[in-house]
Amino acid sequence: MIIFMEGEPGEGFHYVKSGKVKIVKVSQDGREHMINILGPGEVFAEVLLFNHGPYPATAVTLADSVIGIIKNTDLENVVAGNARIALHIIRVMSKKLLQAQMKIKHWRCRIPFRALHKSLSGCHSNMGGLLPAVLRLILR
Secondary structure: OEEOOOOOEOOEEEEEEEEEEEEEEEEEOOEEEEEEEEOOOEEEOOHHHHOOEOOOEEEOOOOOOOEEEEEHHHHHHHHHHHHHHHHHHHHHHHHHHHHHHHHHHHHHHHHHHHHHHHHHHHHHOOOOOOHHHHHHHHHH
16 A cells, blocks of 8 residues: 655655555656665654655555554644653654665765676676686676
8 A cells, every 4th residue: 555655745754553664766767766664663754854845755555554644733743842752853863864874875885886897897798708817806
């Protein structure tokens, strides 16, 4: 079941009470790119906290799931009167930001290697299989 589609107006952030949720982005050529799979206790669409914009990805349940939503307006009213809740939200958001930064760092390091590997593989085939021994070591 689709919870929300990328680009739809965001109402708030969601949480998984039970079951699993898949977060995906669909490329212009129609391919689905999985961002994450979430389980009980995890939140998603939190980028919309205190920010009234569209959902940045599509969320779909993978099995029988119970999903909750906390609307931005409700959360803003609660946070305005409770510093402990505000601090907890900041901690959760900080952890999510750190995880996102680590993913970016991981992929940033992998992409140049893939491009190098592809280029060197192309050289290998274009040279009729006569690739110097040094380059063979790099390709391993």
